[in-house]
Amino acid sequence: MRRLFLFSITLLVFGCAPEQKKQESNKPVKPFIVTKPYFSPFNADSAYNFVEAQVAFGPRVPNTKPHQETAKYLEQTLKRLGADVLVQKAQVTAYNDEKLNIFNIIGRVFPEKENRVLLFAHWDSRHIADRDKNEENKDQPILGANDGASGVGVILEVIRALQADSTKPNIGVDVIFFDAEDYGQPNDVQMGQKADTWCLGSQYWANNPPIKNFKPKYGILLDMVGAADAFFPQEGVSLYYARGIVNKVWSIAARLGYMSYFSGQINEGGITDDHVYVNRIAKIPSIDIIHYDVNTQDFGDFHHTQKDDMSIISKSTLKVVGEVVLATIHSEP
Numbered sequence: 001m002r003r004l005f006l007f008s009i010t011l012l013v014f015g016c017a018p019e020q021k022k023q024e025s026n027k028p029v030k031p032f033i034v035t036k037p038y039f040s041p042f043n044a045d046s047a048y049n050f051v052e053a054q055v056a057f058g059p060r061v062p063n064t065k066p067h068q069e070t071a072k073y074l075e076q077t078l079k080r081l082g083a084d085v086l087v088q089k090a091q092v093t094a095y096n097d098e099k100l101n102i103f104n105i106i107g108r109v110f111p112e113k114e115n116r117v118l119l120f121a122h123w124d125s126r127h128i129a130d131r132d133k134n135e136e137n138k139d140q141p142i143l144g145a146n147d148g149a150s151g152v153g154v155i156l157e158v159i160r161a162l163q164a165d166s167t168k169p170n171i172g173v174d175v176i177f178f179d180a181e182d183y184g185q186p187n188d189v190q191m192g193q194k195a196d197t198w199c200l201g202s203q204y205w206a207n208n209p210p211i212k213n214f215k216p217k218y219g220i221l222l223d224m225v226g227a228a229d230a231f232f233p234q235e236g237v238s239l240y241y242a243r244g245i246v247n248k249v250w251s252i253a254a255r256l257g258y259m260s261y262f263s264g265q266i267n268e269g270g271i272t273d274d275h276v277y278v279n280r281i282a283k284i285p286s287i288d289i290i291h292y293d294v295n296t297q298d299f300g301d302f303h304h305t306q307k308d309d310m311s312i313i314s315k316s317t318l319k320v321v322g323e324v325v326l327a328t329i330h331s332e333p
């Protein structure tokens with residue numbers, strides 16, 4: 001993913017966003033959200049293991065063996081966790097005209113429930129380390145422990161916790177692990193910036209819906225949710241399309257005591273990530289929980305570098321995010 005303000009059609013949409021947006025967001029969050037009692041907690045060790053298992057395959061870059069192996073692992077793991085699984089296979093064209101064979105991995109938990117929520121993350125890792133300070137690293141793929149594997153790991157653990165609990169939520173859960181989110185055009189290419197080169201898997205899915213009448217009430221995207229001392233500001237695209245969901249999730253985080261992670265800071269510029277296309281094309285109001293430092297205007301020094309390995313993954317952060325997502329699901333009437 002990348003910061004949005006460099007180029008994007010969504011920027012035009014934002015140009016029209018009403019000014020009152022800013023004022024509204026300073027209002028205190030709603031204090032009371034009732035959460036159904038539940039008994040199976042989010043297990044940080046288990047989440048960490050789910051992250052580690054993906055990273056162990058190596059960089060998950062389309063058209064490589066680790067990529068195919070990880071797709072199988074994710075399909076099998078979702079099935080083992082009791083989900084109905086569908087794998088959407090496709091070929092998409094990258095910014096450099098390469099044809100990428102991709103797999104969007106879709107799971108449905110509690111399929112009998114009519115009201116549903118969507119949890120999604122990208123599972124591929126970037127094919128280059130174009131932000132690495134070491135020149136020799138720049139053309140090498142990254143492990144994407146945080147950028148890719150962390151969001152998937154938290155979602156898998158949320159599903160495990162839900163299934164282990166005798167008290168089921170009132171709402172069904174859909175899962176999508178999108179491919180080829182991170183194969184976007186690097187900044188230093190002299191060919192001029194093409195539009196929509198990121199998030200190829202979610203764009204394909206939104207334009208070619210594999211499930212008819214797929215209408216979860218809302219979606220939550222998890223991206224880079226594993227770094228120590230992470231910051232999750234309220235993100236501009238999420239606020240534009242799904243302000244109510246942002247308020248709900250951040251107030252749950254506050255109630256759980258996680259305001260140091262889920263501060264009320266706002267990243268107004270927004271971020272190009274899979275939720276842009278889930279909102280814009282699939283029309284499912286969706287938010288992005290994504291690590292971003294508003295003060296430095298950056299994702300962190302691991303971002304798109306060889307530093308993004310298991311050494312930066314914090315069980316505490318995985319747990320914070322997982323508990324917030326779990327409580328949000330259980331808060332649904």
Ligand SMILES: [Zn+2]
Pocket residue numbers: 001126147182304
């Ligand atoms: Zn990325």
